Amino acid sequence: MTTNTECEFPVPAEANDLxxxxxxPAQPAAGESATDVTEAVHAIARRSKVAARVLATATRSTKDxxxxxxxxxxxxxxxxxxxxxxxDIDRERAGGMSDSTLDRLALNEARICAIADALxxxxxxxxxxxxxxxxxxxxxxxKLRQVRVPMGVVGMVYEARxxxxxxxxxxxxxxxxxxxxxxxxAAAESNRVIVRVLRAALDNAxxxxxxxxxxxxxxxxxxxxLMGARGLVDLLVxxxxxxxxxxxxxxxxxxxxxxxxxxxHVYVDSEANLDWAHDIVLNAKVQRPSVCNSAETxxxxxxxxxxxxxxxxxxxxAEQVTIHGDERAQASIPAGLRFEAATDEDWATEYHGLxxxxxxxxxxDEAIDHIRTxxxxxxxxxxxxxxxxxxxxxxxxxxxxxxVNASTRFTDGGEFGLGAEIGISTQKLHAxxxxxxxxxxxxxxxxFGEGQIRx
Amino acid sequence: MTTNTECEFPVPAEANDLxxxxxxPAQPAAGESATDVTEAVHAIARRSKVAARVLATATRSTKDxxxxxxxxxxxxxxxxxxxxxxxDIDRERAGGMSDSTLDRLALNEARICAIADALxxxxxxxxxxxxxxxxxxxxxxxKLRQVRVPMGVVGMVYEARxxxxxxxxxxxxxxxxxxxxxxxxAAAESNRVIVRVLRAALDNAxxxxxxxxxxxxxxxxxxxxLMGARGLVDLLVxxxxxxxxxxxxxxxxxxxxxxxxxxxHVYVDSEANLDWAHDIVLNAKVQRPSVCNSAETxxxxxxxxxxxxxxxxxxxxAEQVTIHGDERAQASIPAGLRFEAATDEDWATEYHGLxxxxxxxxxxDEAIDHIRTxxxxxxxxxxxxxxxxxxxxxxxxxxxxxxVNASTRFTDGGEFGLGAEIGISTQKLHAxxxxxxxxxxxxxxxxFGEGQIRx
Numbered sequence: 040m041t042t043n044t045e046c047e048f049p050v051p052a053e054a055n056d057l058x059x060x061x062x063x064p065a066q067p068a069a070g071e072s073a074t075d076v077t078e079a080v081h082a083i084a085r086r087s088k089v090a091a092r093v094l095a096t097a098t099r100s101t102k103d104x105x106x107x108x109x110x111x112x113x114x115x116x117x118x119x120x121x122x123x124x125x126x127d128i129d130r131e132r133a134g135g136m137s138d139s140t141l142d143r144l145a146l147n148e149a150r151i152c153a154i155a156d157a158l159x160x161x162x163x164x165x166x167x168x169x170x171x172x173x174x175x176x177x178x179x180x181x182k183l184r185q186v187r188v189p190m191g192v193v194g195m196v197y198e199a200r201x202x203x204x205x206x207x208x209x210x211x212x213x214x215x216x217x218x219x220x221x222x223x224x225a226a227a228e229s230n231r232v233i234v235r236v237l238r239a240a241l242d243n244a245x246x247x248x249x250x251x252x253x254x255x256x257x258x259x260x261x262x263x264x265l266m267g268a269r270g271l272v273d274l275l276v277x278x279x280x281x282x283x284x285x286x287x288x289x290x291x292x293x294x295x296x297x298x299x300x301x302x303x304h305v306y307v308d309s310e311a312n313l314d315w316a317h318d319i320v321l322n323a324k325v326q327r328p329s330v331c332n333s334a335e336t337x338x339x340x341x342x343x344x345x346x347x348x349x350x351x352x353x354x355x356x357a358e359q360v361t362i363h364g365d366e367r368a369q370a371s372i373p374a375g376l377r378f379e380a381a382t383d384e385d386w387a388t389e390y391h392g393l394x395x396x397x398x399x400x401x402x403x404d405e406a407i408d409h410i411r412t413x414x415x416x417x418x419x420x421x422x423x424x425x426x427x428x429x430x431x432x433x434x435x436x437x438x439x440x441x442x443v444n445a446s447t448r449f450t451d452g453g454e455f456g457l458g459a460e461i462g463i464s465t466q467k468l469h470a471x472x473x474x475x476x477x478x479x480x481x482x483x484x485x486x487f488g489e490g491q492i493r494x
Numbered sequence: 495m496t497t498n499t500e501c502e503f504p505v506p507a508e509a510n511d512l513x514x515x516x517x518x519p520a521q522p523a524a525g526e527s528a529t530d531v532t533e534a535v536h537a538i539a540r541r542s543k544v545a546a547r548v549l550a551t552a553t554r555s556t557k558d559x560x561x562x563x564x565x566x567x568x569x570x571x572x573x574x575x576x577x578x579x580x581x582d583i584d585r586e587r588a589g590g591m592s593d594s595t596l597d598r599l600a601l602n603e604a605r606i607c608a609i610a611d612a613l614x615x616x617x618x619x620x621x622x623x624x625x626x627x628x629x630x631x632x633x634x635x636x637k638l639r640q641v642r643v644p645m646g647v648v649g650m651v652y653e654a655r656x657x658x659x660x661x662x663x664x665x666x667x668x669x670x671x672x673x674x675x676x677x678x679x680a681a682a683e684s685n686r687v688i689v690r691v692l693r694a695a696l697d698n699a700x701x702x703x704x705x706x707x708x709x710x711x712x713x714x715x716x717x718x719x720l721m722g723a724r725g726l727v728d729l730l731v732x733x734x735x736x737x738x739x740x741x742x743x744x745x746x747x748x749x750x751x752x753x754x755x756x757x758x759h760v761y762v763d764s765e766a767n768l769d770w771a772h773d774i775v776l777n778a779k780v781q782r783p784s785v786c787n788s789a790e791t792x793x794x795x796x797x798x799x800x801x802x803x804x805x806x807x808x809x810x811x812a813e814q815v816t817i818h819g820d821e822r823a824q825a826s827i828p829a830g831l832r833f834e835a836a837t838d839e840d841w842a843t844e845y846h847g848l849x850x851x852x853x854x855x856x857x858x859d860e861a862i863d864h865i866r867t868x869x870x871x872x873x874x875x876x877x878x879x880x881x882x883x884x885x886x887x888x889x890x891x892x893x894x895x896x897x898v899n900a901s902t903r904f905t906d907g908g909e910f911g912l913g914a915e916i917g918i919s920t921q922k923l924h925a926x927x928x929x930x931x932x933x934x935x936x937x938x939x940x941x942f943g944e945g946q947i948r949x
Binding site: 092095096175177181183185188190191273274289292294296312314315318319321322323326421429434436437438439440441442443444445446448449450454455456466467468469471472473481482483484485486487488489490491492494 | 939
């Protein structure tokens with residue numbers, strides 16, 4: 040599996056111009072009109088399509104060799120990449136980017152090796168292309184099979200971290216697709232050099248350089264043109280914060296997969312193992328609070344609230360978690376612990392940090408109602424020893440992943456054994472939950488006959 | 495399989511207001527603003543969502559019994575339905591609808607029985623919901639499975655034929671979804687009564703009537719509100735002519751599956767069995783020229799053009815097929831046969847009738863290039879005895895269905911053994927080619943643990 044595949048938050052809005060309220064800093068070169076940009080981006084997409092055709096019939100050996108060549112090239116060009124990254128870092132530091140975000144933007148030798156190793160791990164994964172999903176011999180003798188084939192041209196719109204540039208290129212290459220990248224302006228220089236290195240390595244490996252292209256030079260109008268390239272872009276995947284994703288979903292005219300908004304819940308049932316519940320809540324909230332599969336709201340059955348809440352809330356507060364409690368939860372908060380009163384906004388919020396909304400409910404039904412009302416459809420967990428409660432929770436909630444007696448943090452392509460993960464889909468069409476290489480493919484029906492005609 | 499599942503053409507543009515150039519005849523009631531309509535349609539969608547939750551956990555027995563009850567109710571209310579249909583027929587005849595289109599709109603006892611039988615056939619199909627697609631026990635002991643679950647709320651926008659109203663309701667019910675219907679104004683009265691009958695039958699069967707709702711009363715603004723109901727409609731399927739489908743794809747904010755535009759090709763290779771080729775071309779063009787899997791362009795290798803074209807063109811012309819030939823094809827047209835000169839417009843056109851574009855090509859490469867340039871990505875067929883040509887045709891063309899030595903007419907859910915067909919997808923996301931019940935579902939990941947937390 041690749042490293043750093045989880046959807047991570049928070050990302051400053053300005054990290055990708057798309058989600059910015061203010062005009063984008065990167066603009067098309069003077070004299071370029073929106074029409075010019077659209078034509079330039081469409082020309083890029085047409086070149087991607089031609090390149091993708093070459094890759095569609097490439098063998099796994101060819102693709103894996105190319106992935107390893109890309110990895111080697113990144114390491115061989117680490118000095119150039121780090122120098123470009125320093126320009127981004129200096130500019131963003133001067134622009135007031137926080138230290139933690141700067142840290143995520145920064146590249147060094149070790150990080151470049153880790154990014155290169157991720158490509159080698161993608162090479163080790165099975166090739167999804169060519170898999171026969173089903174097939175049969177029809178009554179009239181026609182031999183029918185449904186075969187997995189590449190999407191064609193995949194667009195990727197993402198935020199600051201430059202490792203996503205490489206991840207996206209590697210996953211697209213392995214799944215037989217050409218990729219068109221649109222990164223954040225904060226990593227513009229890093230991405231520019233990385234794309235240059237990847238393209239040269241593809242060319243050396245005997246594959247079209249146009250398998251990896253970028254529209255970063257065209258600024259926001261370039262992203263808009265990419266989102267509008269209907270018939271030229273087969274799939275667009277946004278990766279980043281909610282602002283970016285919603286902008287892409289709203290504006291795109293090409294097929295989009297919505298990823299990664301996670302307002303996840305843990306419900307502690309009346310018959311729960313409270314030791315498990317304690318550890319699961321703690322893990323779901325604090326192990327990595329910035330990612331989408333961390334928990335945002337804890338629901339506790341009233342029968343166990345008095346026993347469970349003081350203990351878990353004390354632990355959470357010791358871990359610096361701010362508690363937003365409803366009235367009954369507040370009544371269970373031990374003296375001396377700080378809390379804030381929960382409002383509807385808390386139920387709706389994906390905090391991306393060390394904050395947790397807490398509510399006491401009268402029943403499993405009330406828990407299910409609460410989750411149905413507020414969830415983003417990512418992951419919900421129940422802690423219970425009652426098989427009927429577990430079944431109802433699983434059956435009646437309509438989220439991508441429902442978990443019984445384990446942490447929400449397990450919703451992850453790597454944990455699920457899917458290998459590399461391109462994102463976590465919170466929509467229902469095409470892909471739901473962790474998306475691996477297979478989700479970057481489509482299928483084709485192949486029919487062989489001996490002159491059959493329809494009666 | 496259901497009857498009448500094929501995408502049929504031509505449909506007059508005015509059959510569904512969405513595709514009409516002129517203002518829609520059906521307008522919201524006086525005093526209703528666009529906002530009122532949007533709110534009314536969203537309220538309908540919210541009721542659908544509630545109803546869908548009830549159905550999501552219903553057993554197959556419950557759903558099949560309901561399908562049979564709907565079939566019985568349609569037959570029991572045939573008189574009312576035929577009376578309503580007569581109103582539509584009279585209005586449309588007065589409005590100048592052609593006899594052939596009137597015939598497709600018309601209902602009688604026999605047709606209502608056929609429509610009811612289609613529901614009974616859907617009942618006999620396996621239930622897609624609950625199917626476990628994959629599962630495993632993870633290294634940490636978590637038990638993981640991916641289960642097929644309903645989409646939730648499915649919208650259907652379609653044209654005149656009232657049987658689609660019943661088909662859509664039946665397929666949605668079987669796959670566990672609530673459906674919101676938007677039919678064509680030409681069938682407004684028929685659909686109104688059919689929906690009333692279906693809703694009453696659902697209620698009698700102990701299921702929510704809101705599993706089947708219509709937004710027809712709100713006219714075009716209702717359709718626009720349905721297409722914009724993001725978060726309330728999980729999937730929208732347009733069914734009808736190219737104008738309708740393109741309008742829905744362009745305007746919808748909810749997930750859409752593009753269906754049914756078929757500019758299909760037959761390529762006769764230099765090493766083809768010309769008897770097969772003759773019968774396949776004839777079948778692909780004339781057996782049912784109005785449907786999307788009929789052929790629109792014939793490509794013939796130059797080495798066999800002089801031998802093959804005179805024979806097949808004579809047969810086609812005897813079947814009243816108009817030939818649009820390129821220069822070299824024209825040279826092979828026997829004296830006395832009529833033809834028209836083919837232009838780029840012919841290569842691009844889905845004729846929906848007894849017309850065929852014909853081109854002579856120098857090579858398989860030229861055939862592949864031609865198809866890549868002009869295809870809508872539905873179905874392409876090659877007639878060849880050469881295994882390498884067959885393989886290249888299959889591998890290098892990127893259409894939903896590629897066929898060797900058989901008619902394009904086989905691209906069909908019924909022929910493929912999928913059972914009922916909701917349409918033929920020409921997009922790559924979620925579903926490609928014939929869509930059965932499974933394509934009206936999504937999946938959910940279910941995880942069972944024993945207190946596991948992530949390390």
